[in-house]
Amino acid sequence: MLIILKRLFGAGVLGVLACCLLLARPCLAREPGELVFGMSAPFTGVNGEMGIEFYRGLMAYIEHFNRDGGASGWTIRVLPANDGYNPQPCFTNTVEFVTRDDVFALFSYVGTPTVAHILPLLRKYSERHIYLLFPLTGAEPMRTEPFGRHVYNLRASYFQETAGLVDHLTAAGRRRIAVFYQNDAYGRTGWDGVRRALERHGERIVAEAAYTRGDSFAHDFSAEVDLIMAARPDAVICIGTYASQGAFIRSMRDKGHDIPVAGVSFSDSDKMVELLMLEERRSGRRYTDNLICSQVVPCYEDTSLPAVRFYRELMDNYRGEPLAAGQGYTPRRFSYVSFEGFLNGIMLGEIVRRMADDPRRARIPEVMESLIDLDIGIGVAVSFGPGRRQGLDAVYYTTVVDGLFQPIRDWSEWRR
Template identity: 65%
Template sequence: MDKLRKILPVAALFALLVVLLRPAPVPAGTEADRELVFGMSAAFTGANGELGIEYYRGLMAYIEYYNARAGEHGRTIRVKPANDGYNPAPCFQNTVNFIVRDHIFALAAYVGTPTATHVLPLLQKFEDRHVCMLFPFTGAQPLRAEPFGKYVFNLRASYFDETRALVDHLLDVGRDRVGVFYQSDAYGRTGWDGVRRALAAHGLHIVAEAAYRRGAAFGQDFTFEARHLMDAGVDAIIVVGTYASQAAFIRDARNQGCGLPIAGLSFTDSDKMLDLLKAESERTGTDYTRDLIQSQVVPSYEETDLPGVRFYREVMGKYEGGIMPSGEPYSPRRYSFVSFEGFLNGRLLAELVRRMGDNPSRERIPEVMESIRDFDLGIGVNARFGPGRHQGLDAIYLTTVRDGRFRSIGSWERWRK
């Protein structure tokens, strides 16, 4: 009954918005112009605001680069951002506005699992308008499986890919008593399930787990959760969280004497997490940056032997940062894993627009996206789509802190049990 009470308000909001805001179907207003408009809902404020800021910055750096070179007859791209604070209800409202009021060409660059998964039923509801979601910043399975996967195109690898890579490498060095600390929502449960599945493939199970509520800040105390995992005798911990919560957990675990390897996923924003831990290390005199492992879905921005990395650094080096959707200026970090992913997604978005040619339409998005079979992003692996394949990349890059940055892991022997 309690669960029903929680579901009903969301269902009622869905029905009300659809009934009140549904006009007769119209074509996208920009299709007759030289500009295509994409709607982006993301967190630009709150405990996880840095994720949206960095992703948007990388995306817009390439979009501005592309627009400046689109030419007299080329289509330009406009991204219409809206803040959701990493909360499902505002994301839902933003999405309805994008579809019904703004008539966007497609949804693009959404940030977060609890937000992106919450609006998937809208894609099905407005199927007659051929609305697709392009390149969200999440590795969750609902965006890759039926019934909603056909409306979504992902560039990044999935959380199942990331957790499998982490588990397999931990097992290779004898660490088979894995504990999980995860965010109690769709994101955390997807990561938890990925760890569970990866261990089950080896006949193993999660030894202990602890969860926390979405929105936790760096000031949150996770001593109890860290002690719970340690008391269970785990020999490695995988965190499925965001940068503030994961940094807080690492701090509290290390303060309890935990010397185990602690691993996290790409969504964490490892650069921001490391900034928090460095500052805390300087304040307390304790090194919180040792024995950290992060899976990434793009190569390190330090790997300048890759042409895609050099191109990203060149464009980002000239990008001033711009104005946030709130109207406030900001001065974020120049390079990061998150902005690099946003940059690559911007390149793919521009490739979609280029292939649309003089006949852009929502109906053609699946056909055009599935025609991108071997697109070179300059990162050593090409993006490949096709019928039944709506995830362009599968590669996972495993990193650890070295010389003050997350860099590729050369050997796992240091963590051999």
């Protein structure tokens, strides 16, 4: 725990930390030991709660995996490092993971701008067989050359999420679509996905507005709302984070615009709705009507799925260390983000099981290619296989019901 706190918050005595790290280096000898995986994510700042929820979900499974003895004696340790959702700290964390901590692999990084910044490092360290496993991003650079060969993604891509949103909205007669997006690699990828999907329907983006990464929920987006609404859109697709997207929705509703607003999975819909519900109670206005969000994991309320039942059981019993996101943060019992982290943990455990006879970094591609039609209990199989760097393609669509995002059963509600 001392190591985790030092890495997260940057304080402490370097000599003591160095000694601790030396003692904790992963053992890659023939005798079973501990395999260490480096995770750079935001644990503070405007996206801090997202990083923590993701970490909590994956650790709920990994602690279970270790309690059961791991795989032939091999156990897993995740070494988290805070990057605050900023590229340069993520870069520094990654260099330290590889050169100082000698991690077995990089695992469950969070965010497109941060992950995009460290992709050249993966190529630089390719002779060490350093791979990034299952980042929380749907961006294309992690899925295409020249860097895609160093990354294994579990989740569907932003192109797949935005294509589905556009298909459903246009089918409902909402063909005039605007985009509100974060002005960085994440936002531009989503913007491009919307553009491509609309072109397939013979349409174009009717208006757009961008915001600066890091804008908080307190921000007033009235000017961006006016710019977008001047084009008379039928719907707005957001490529944002929970704080900024929530603030934009509040500004839209405050100005009397009730058209549908849709977002992608990275918006952390559970947290966004929590913020908007607090605003509803404070102001008496309605902010959670006509909201849509695409997800890359099934609904965590669907207890017909074995993985959902297992997730809920382990999360209810998880007592991990509470990484600090900021004042007022309370861990959520369940969320889409922690469920995605939980599935990442299942996948990491499976990788270790399949190489427990000889765990070496160089074997990661071989093991990943063996993961074909793997049932992890979510109703669709995970398949990698030769040349495939993404295990799942499923996208799920949700809307707010009683203060929670729930699956959309019928899109006719949004028909014009």
